[in-house]
Amino acid sequence: EVEKDKYLRINAETKRKNCVKVGDILTWKTEKISIFEGNITNLAVDASANAANSSLLGGGGVDGAIHGAAGPFLNEECRTLGGCQVGEAKITGGYQLPCRYAIHTVGPKEEYPEKLKKCYRNSLEVLVSKKLRTIAFPCISTGIYGFPILSAAHAATYQVRKYLKDNTDQIDRVIFCLFMDEGKTFNAHRDKHKGYLEEI
Numbered sequence: 769e770v771e772k773d774k775y776l777r778i779n780a781e782t783k784r785k786n787c788v789k790v791g792d793i794l795t796w797k798t799e800k801i802s803i804f805e806g807n808i809t810n811l812a813v814d815a816s817a818n819a820a821n822s823s824l825l826g827g828g829g830v831d832g833a834i835h836g837a838a839g840p841f842l843n844e845e846c847r848t849l850g851g852c853q854v855g856e857a858k859i860t861g862g863y864q865l866p867c868r869y870a871i872h873t874v875g876p877k878e879e880y881p882e883k884l885k886k887c888y889r890n891s892l893e894v895l896v897s898k899k900l901r902t903i904a905f906p907c908i909s910t911g912i913y914g915f916p917i918l919s920a921a922h923a924a925t926y927q928v929r930k931y932l933k934d935n936t937d938q939i940d941r942v943i944f945c946l947f948m949d950e951g952k953t954f955n956a957h958r959d960k961h962k963g964y965l966e967e968i
């Protein structure tokens with residue numbers, strides 16, 4: 769336990785130096801919604817959502833990035849959760865991540881907008897139930913799971929807007945994190961995420 773504490777403390781200090789704070793990110797159209805183009809593992813939000821799989825034991829894409837940056841104790845905690853069904857959300861610590869918590873949700877593998885909306889709704893519900901006020905979302909299901917980007921953008925933004933409207937006092941900021949894959953040009957990313965940028 770002492771070793772674990774020391775490990776986490778030293779790494780958390782290093783992480784904090786490179787992180788992006790919510791106050792530094794501009795809002796998009798409303799004061800409670802932002803777009804951040806970059807790596808979700810750099811965001812110092814109360815909670816980062818993770819596009820996980822139902823085992824919750826890690827994987828590729830954003831899940832791999834989150835587990836990689838959080839360090840091995842995240843996996844240890846995830847192993848105690850008994851998995852997670854599509855549309856559900858479960859919370860863990862953020863460990864070495866600059867965010868305080870990670871909220872793991874499992875998106876649908878096919879184009880089921882209602883299931884995707886459930887991911888956003890349940891993640892926000894977990895956030896609010898823990899009295900946390902800021903959250904970053906990756907574009908759930910639109911990578912390895914192959915959910916069409918425009919349709920995903922529509923479901924995500926519809927659900928987040930609706931939740932914010934109904935729970936205005938509980939949440940300070942929702943950040944849509946659009947990822948810039950390495951080795952590709954900025955314009956290519958803009959195109960890929962155009963749906964999100966327009967819908968939000």
Ligand code: AR6
Nearest residue numbers: 807808819821827828829830831833909910911912913947
């Ligand atoms: N920061 C922000 N967004 C990212 C990052 C990052 N570091 N890395 C990727 N993205 P995906 P899914 C974007 O494939 O489609 C895993 O193996 C990416 O560009 O991560 O829900 C899980 O274990 C895309 O826009 O998640 C599951 O098995 C978005 O995140 C499966 O993949 C989601 O892409 C889940 O697939």
